[in-house]
Amino acid sequence: MKNFTSLLIASILGGILTLGSYKLFIGPDSQPQFIQEESSSQDFIPANYSSRIYGTNADFTEAAENTVNGVVHVKNVAVYQGPRSIWDLYRGNEGGRALQGAGSGVIISPDGYIVTNNHVIKGASEVEVTLNNNQTYTAEIIGVAESTDIALLKIDAEDLDYIPFGDSNNVRLGEWVLAVGNPFNLKSTVTAGIISATARDLNTYDATPQSFIQTDAAINPGNSGGALVNIKGELVGINTAITSQTGSYIGYAFAVPSNITRKIVEDIMEYGDVQKGILGIRGGSITPTAAEEFGLDATQGVYVAEVTSGSGAEKAGIKEGDVIRQIDNITINKFSDLTGYINSKRPDDEVRVTVLRKGKKRNLNVRLTKNEIYRVDSIGLEVTNATQEELDAYNTPNGVKISRTLMSNLPSEELVGTIITAINNQKVNNIEDVERIMNNRKASESIVVSFIDRNGEKQRVVWR
Template sequence: MKKILTLVMVSALGGILTLGAYKLFIEEDKTLVVDAVEAQPTLIPTSTTNALYKPYETPDFTQAAENTVNAVVHVKNVTLSRGRMTFEDLFRGRSPQRAQLGTGSGVIITPDGYIITNNHVVDKSQELSVTLNNNKTYEAEIVGTDPKTDIALLKIEADEELPVVTFGDSDDAKIGEWVLAVGNPFNLTSTVTAGIISAKARDLSGNASQAFIQTDAAVNPGNSGGALVNTNGELIGINTAITSQTGSYVGYSFAVPSNIARKVVNDIMEYGNVQNGILGVMGTALNSARAEDIEINDTQGFYVSSVEEDSGAEKAGLRKGDIIKKIDNIKILKFSDLKGHLSTKSPDDVVDVTFSRDGQLETVPVRLIRNQTSVLPYVGQIKNVKPKELKKYKAKNGVKISLLDENYAEYWNKNGIKQGAIITAVNDIKVNNVDDVQNIIRNMSKYDSFRIELINEDGETERYNFK
């Protein structure tokens, strides 16, 4: 029994000596690391610059808001609308009118009083005034408008240098980026709301004529024409529209990108109208259904179905079947991507077009041209005419019918009018190019009759009137 007890004691003593030697000479000393970890507080103050973890912090909008509110103005527009007719009005042959006040917002872009807003804010105005954030009110004049982009340029004569908002690059804006909407909803002046960019190049028309920035910043009636700015206070959009069944904000708002707005106002200031540069291609944006229809495997990009004669695209070598993947640094996933970027460009600008042909990517520079084609109601597609074509028809001016409207083709064929006929006047106004025709149509009322004068292939002048 004593031998067993002695053996146990010796074994225990040996184990203690072995463990002690390991701890003393072999194991690394980790005391400092453990102490460092234990010294970290459970909750780290936000002022600690070397903290390992930081609590969630929202962006600071105060500086951006302070810089913007003083440069966003309240626009008031007095229009005349048809009033209720009384028996006395009917007896005297009068057409009663009543004044109606509309309000919106605008953004000062130059210290001497140029203001950008929406066309629909100032449309049909009889009286137009602008109130600054310091409560000073000035009469405003319309310098120019572009209904297509819903942008208008105003001018006031102030007695002081005005605060301005600096233009940012809307192409650089990212989905998920914080933004501020500044305006005057419901006559609540200098209102600021925040949100994120929800989407870019959003089209609400269904015909790919728009390329809005979509946000979830609250925008309501009266915000139209106001500023959409990033956290640096840079203007990246002009708040323009909401989609709502009630007429008030329900979660999404839309702004014209600043690059488009800046291009429009620059053109208005320099030329008096908007100078659009076009690529010279026609086609369709791809998806699975369209790719199947034209029997290709690619489902992303813009499929070129035709290339306009004498266009920059033709001269650069683009042809039917090419799929445009990118213009400059903009990926083309839908037609509004293409339309939106080209809306920032002018005739003679050069863009880099990346396209796929037979599965191979190529990039070519393309010089943009002025718009050569348009659509004329009741007629179809029209195009600028070359001098030799005018000479052939013995015409001094006009535009050419390049494609008859299929809904009226039978009517024109019955009257002997074919593609190639020269339209010399619209509503009794001589036309020299597509721009002239577009200006006439733009100024027409829906109640106006529509008259055209043309020269047929026999050199005979004919006139047609549509109600």
């Protein structure tokens, strides 16, 4: 019994000494570290576990609450006079209002400026805006930019909830975003997704390059013109389109970047129209075929096929055969990267362009010039402002010059260089006149082009 008691006391003392040593060397705030023995052969899959915590459990409630009241419902209403059908005539209906279409809009200032899609309000006799609190206003169309599908509206109201602009150049692949809309019969709706791609060009054919933000947040008909916001509640895009064979959302949605939208809005408010700055080059994205054909080392970027005479690009020293890889701090991998950034700039803005020339980098400061070229895709022609000397040569006081044909079936030898004097019997003095006439015509209308050919004779061509 005595021996057992001695052994018990010794065991207790040993335990106390061991625990005391652990506390002494490890410390109260330390965590145990496990060391894995090195293996002589690497028979495992390498992995990198960083300490960064990703937002799989991100909380969207604050962003949603801060933005739903900044998104409105937009109605495109047609006001008509007289009966529209034999049934109206029979019933004695002499006129009225009819809903042409509807979508969403984003309040961008407390005094009632609203951004929506141009296709939502196109052809409207009257535009009605309904806020999230069910108040309804008649909106004035301040201006539109058809090429980017943006329209600016104004309602007579004050102290409205609005959504501040964010910087769309800073959006990252995989970043969480919310699509906020106000469709016809659902009031405010919020869906969540991630940024799937940036600078996405949806054009299949040779048309004006686009630059959309792609997201997998659900956007359905009625949400066009609504807000794409980050989790801070900042506007990073205006929801515009979906890719779907059924007309409903299947995972591919697109938004006009907020930097382009903001620039368009500021231009319309300050100048009355959109100020388009250009580099002054023609080219395209580098493909494996192009790289092989032109003997390029680069596999990404924009190949400069032509430099416009007198442009900022020419004056800065950009040459045919250069590969544009960066503008300011924006990496240029494809043509839509370039157009997306340039579309957020104005004439006389200066940008720093990084080009590859024979394998060497060059940094060139380019002052953007005013866009003097307009593509009339519906008739396959590109026109530019004519100089006074060119007008004198054709003995005409007004007109624009055909600079290029966009369709292979048009006789470019006969058309390029000739002067268009009128479209649909409306005189044209510059490309702004051409754009205005084309934007205001109905899609079903024929296009009548009056021009002076190389022999000085007046001609008329009708596109149906």
